[in-house]
Amino acid sequence: MKNFWLKLKKPIIALAPMAGITDSAFRQICKDFGADLVYSEMISVDGSHYKSEKTLELMKFSKKEKPIVIQLFGCKPELFAEAAKLAEKLGADGVDINFGCPAPKIYKSGGGVKLMRDLDLCYEIVKATCAAVKIPVSIKIRSSINLIDPRKKVTAPDLLERIKDLPVAAVMIHGRSYEKGFSGPVDFEIIKKVKQNFSGIVLGNGGIVNPEKAKEMIEQTGVDGLGLAQGVLGKPWLFKQVKDYLKKGKYKEYDFSKIKEVALAHAKLNFKLKGKQGILEMRKHLAWYCRGFEGASALRQKLIRVESLNDIKNILSSHLDK
Numbered sequence: 436m437k438n439f440w441l442k443l444k445k446p447i448i449a450l451a452p453m454a455g456i457t458d459s460a461f462r463q464i465c466k467d468f469g470a471d472l473v474y475s476e477m478i479s480v481d482g483s484h485y486k487s488e489k490t491l492e493l494m495k496f497s498k499k500e501k502p503i504v505i506q507l508f509g510c511k512p513e514l515f516a517e518a519a520k521l522a523e524k525l526g527a528d529g530v531d532i533n534f535g536c537p538a539p540k541i542y543k544s545g546g547g548v549k550l551m552r553d554l555d556l557c558y559e560i561v562k563a564t565c566a567a568v569k570i571p572v573s574i575k576i577r578s579s580i581n582l583i584d585p586r587k588k589v590t591a592p593d594l595l596e597r598i599k600d601l602p603v604a605a606v607m608i609h610g611r612s613y614e615k616g617f618s619g620p621v622d623f624e625i626i627k628k629v630k631q632n633f634s635g636i637v638l639g640n641g642g643i644v645n646p647e648k649a650k651e652m653i654e655q656t657g658v659d660g661l662g663l664a665q666g667v668l669g670k671p672w673l674f675k676q677v678k679d680y681l682k683k684g685k686y687k688e689y690d691f692s693k694i695k696e697v698a699l700a701h702a703k704l705n706f707k708l709k710g711k712q713g714i715l716e717m718r719k720h721l722a723w724y725c726r727g728f729e730g731a732s733a734l735r736q737k738l739i740r741v742e743s744l745n746d747i748k749n750i751l752s753s754h755l756d757k
């Protein structure tokens with residue numbers, strides 16, 4: 436097995452998967468700022484089976500993004516095996532299984548975090564995926580999910596115990612329960628427990644919005660690395676800041692002229708890859724880039740209506756001219 440995980444220098448600072456966000460352009464921008472590893476948006480194994488054009492599009496990546504992990508979601512073991520084979524054929528360095536997504540559409544169809552309620556099915560999915568490919572298989576899990584009786588729950592360690600005889604290379608643990616969603620405190624204790632009980636690579640995830648939080652999670656849990664998600668929205672330089680802080684104990688803030696440069700580079704890349712659709716998708720990114728400086732709110736109002744690369748250039752430069 437070609438296990439790229441073992442070649443990564445620790446702590447591994449990864450871009451966690453985010454549907455609608457971690458597309459090829461954003462992954463490349465994050466790489467530029469030092470992301471050691473990037474995850475794709477979650478890919479439907481059913482979509483892959485039915486050769487959905489949209490799904491196949493989501494699986495594309497450039498060499499620059501490597502090492503890249505393609506994340507799969509669904510609930511049928513045989514379709515995970517099939518999609519994993521396709522990801523391997525496309526040159527992905529690893530495949531990841533989504534056991535953490537709470538989005539109603541995914542949950543209702545039996546995938547994502549709902550799978551944590553059925554550890555036997557988790558086992559079958561991981562087994563089928565591992566057997567299908569030579570590239571390493573990783574999983575992404577939540578700290579816990581309640582059962583119908585809310586006094587009983589399935590925890591991340593329960594899932595890892597169930598699949599312990601399978602060759603899973605890495606785990607990204609989101610330290611919030613299904614019930615907690617995407618905000619609020621992150622349970623460092625459960626992340627620490629996962630690190631102590633799992634022999635492969637463990638990445639901690641949840642609430643890393645600044646370099647201080649990154650250091651705190653690594654020190655308090657002993658994880659091999661981190662998965663950054665909402666903290667990098669409009670702030671892909673967080674990768675560099677985290678690395679600088681871990682290495683030198685300090686990091687630089689970014690001023691508007693630098694932010695503008697990054698936002699424009701991101702927009703150009705997205706336009707190159709997706710045309711007009713890429714510009715429309717940039718609207719949300721531009722709104723995230725423009726936060727926390729004087730005049731940001733007025734700028735955001737204009738940027739969420741952009742139709743072309745020129746609109747973006749003009750609006751951003753008009754702000755500097757003030």
Ligand SMILES: Cc1cc2nc3c(=O)[nH]c(=O)nc-3n(C[C@H](O)[C@H](O)[C@H](O)COP(=O)(O)O)c2cc1C
Nearest residue numbers: 451452453454476477575609641642643664665666
């Ligand atoms: C908009 C959005 C989309 C996400 N999409 C995925 C996904 O496709 N697969 C996945 O495993 N997690 C997904 N997540 C969860 C993140 O990877 C991460 O676990 C979560 O946001 C917690 O980390 P954070 O507090 O640093 O944001 C998504 C989160 C957000 C906010």
